[in-house]
Amino acid sequence: MKSELFLPIRSSKDLPETLKNTPFEVLLRSQNMEEMFEKFERAQILIGMCMDNRKQFRLPENFAYILRTGGGSLRHSEFKVSYAIGVGGVRHIALIAHNHCGMVHVADRREAFVAGLVENAGWDRAKAEEHFIQLAPLFEIGNEVDFVLSEAKRIRERYPKVMVVPFYYKVEDNQLYVIDEKKA
Numbered sequence: 001m002k003s004e005l006f007l008p009i010r011s012s013k014d015l016p017e018t019l020k021n022t023p024f025e026v027l028l029r030s031q032n033m034e035e036m037f038e039k040f041e042r043a044q045i046l047i048g049m050c051m052d053n054r055k056q057f058r059l060p061e062n063f064a065y066i067l068r069t070g071g072g073s074l075r076h077s078e079f080k081v082s083y084a085i086g087v088g089g090v091r092h093i094a095l096i097a098h099n100h101c102g103m104v105h106v107a108d109r110r111e112a113f114v115a116g117l118v119e120n121a122g123w124d125r126a127k128a129e130e131h132f133i134q135l136a137p138l139f140e141i142g143n144e145v146d147f148v149l150s151e152a153k154r155i156r157e158r159y160p161k162v163m164v165v166p167f168y169y170k171v172e173d174n175q176l177y178v179i180d181e182k183k184a
């Protein structure tokens with residue numbers, strides 16, 4: 001994967017013009033530059049991100065609705081997305097992919113999944129196998145970058161007045177990168 005696909009945002013001068021004076025700027029300055037912000041009166045953004053335990057973002061108080069799912073997929077969270085927009089008044093959605101995501105090629109984790117459910121949850125093996133076979137395809141994301149870009153496209157079509165921006169988070173440096181969609 002080409003590294004220039006991910007634009008590092010280390011200081012305000014790295015911010016793309018399109019993201020300036022938007023909640024995405026606050027997100028990037030808060031997480032990447034460790035800036036502190038005043039508490040917000042109401043939510044500014046919806047953040048869709050993976051349930052992965054290695055991700056904890058620094059965010060201002062009251063700033064964001066956060067939906068955490070396997071791989072950050074919002075395919076099965078549509079009512080919650082609509083709620084954040086319709087009731088919460090959110091006009092901006094950040095979709096955050098990350099590296100080393102467990103939902104990439106989740107199909108390969110069948111044995112660990114089954115053995116773990118038997119050991120940790122007390123399931124019988126056949127039931128665990130069936131559970132995996134039924135549900136794994138719904139959560140498989142294939143390639144995390146292709147997936148987040150397709151999610152962004154899908155959500156833009158569904159909610160045309162909402163600004164949707166895909167990001168990439170690297171577990172190692174705890175930084176959010178803007179994905180250059182033109183290079184993808």
Ligand SMILES: [Zn+2]
Pocket residue numbers: 050051052070071072098100101102103
């Ligand atoms: Zn993940």
